[in-house]
Amino acid sequence: MRAPASNLPLVFDDVSLSAGATTILDRICLTIGLGAPTLVLGPNGAGKTSLLRLCMGLLSPTRGVVSWGGRIDGGPERRAILFQKPVMLRRSVAANIAYGLAHAGCPRGLRAQRTEELLDSVGLSALASRPARRLSGGEQQRLALARALARQPEILLLDEPTASLDPAATRFVEEIILATAHSGTKIIMASHDLGQVRRLAGDVVFLVHGRLFEHADASDFFDRPATPQAAAFIRGDLVL
Numbered sequence: 075m076r077a078p079a080s081n082l083p084l085v086f087d088d089v090s091l092s093a094g095a096t097t098i099l100d101r102i103c104l105t106i107g108l109g110a111p112t113l114v115l116g117p118n119g120a121g122k123t124s125l126l127r128l129c130m131g132l133l134s135p136t137r138g139v140v141s142w143g144g145r146i147d148g149g150p151e152r153r154a155i156l157f158q159k160p161v162m163l164r165r166s167v168a169a170n171i172a173y174g175l176a177h178a179g180c181p182r183g184l185r186a187q188r189t190e191e192l193l194d195s196v197g198l199s200a201l202a203s204r205p206a207r208r209l210s211g212g213e214q215q216r217l218a219l220a221r222a223l224a225r226q227p228e229i230l231l232l233d234e235p236t237a238s239l240d241p242a243a244t245r246f247v248e249e250i251i252l253a254t255a256h257s258g259t260k261i262i263m264a265s266h267d268l269g270q271v272r273r274l275a276g277d278v279v280f281l282v283h284g285r286l287f288e289h290a291d292a293s294d295f296f297d298r299p300a301t302p303q304a305a306a307f308i309r310g311d312l313v314l
């Protein structure tokens with residue numbers, strides 16, 4: 075059997091996204107390859123969510139081309155996206171994962187074992203039979219991660235997955251994200267939390283008002299920001 079075609083590199087070639095008269099993303103050129111997590115950073119309204127939706131193929135650019143491993147027509151195979159507020163099915167934690175596995179084409183006979191493995195990987199084994207909607211916010215986010223991982227994605231897109239979590243829950247989710255990255259899944263994640271970006275990023279994509287100001291290794295971005303806007307954001311100044 076032929077190996078599935080890779081989604082990487084993910085390339086934005088002069089990509090703009092508009093809605094009516096509003097320019098949401100403005101002529102973005104960007105190449106994202108294999109490796110440590112890519113963090114998409116920027117103030118509210120910078121265009122982070124829109125960029126992730128383009129990465130997933132949920133939106134089409136108004137101008138320019140998005141390609142995955144040189145292909146522009148690829149379906150969302152081996153890509154998964156997690157939004158800020160995950161939707162839990164009205165059933166148990168384990169059944170939510172089994173649903174994800176079925177959806178991903180996992181053979182019926184393997185689902186019980188894979189469900190156990192995935193629950194274990196996100197620390198939810200003890201809550202397997204609890205109704206998913208009764209989980210805490212942090213637990214729901216971990217369940218959503220497990221459901222996304224059921225697809226065995228090559229690229230996992232995460233939209234501020236810890237935005238409403240406390241520090242302990244955030245840390246738990248970050249550990250899962252790093253373990254997922256170490257196992258070879260490419261993470262592309264939106265955040266506006268500088269501490270989180272320092273903890274997780276291999277490289278940083280910095281957006282303001284839909285424009286790409288920097289794409290750099292995380293250490294270069296923090297130690298030697300190339301634009302006044304990035305320097306101001308890192309200092310904690312308002313970037314308007």
Ligand SMILES: Nc1ncnc2c1ncn2[C@@H]1O[C@H](COP(=O)(O)OP(=O)(O)OP(=O)(O)O)[C@@H](O)[C@H]1O
Nearest residue numbers: 093096098116117118119120121122123124125266
């Ligand atoms: N369909 C749309 N029509 C008009 N404007 C839109 C549409 N989608 C997004 N926008 C606008 O584009 C800008 C970027 O939105 P987006 O959600 O991508 O930013 P973000 O960086 O993820 O923001 P936040 O950090 O607040 O979640 C915002 O000003 C938003 O209001």
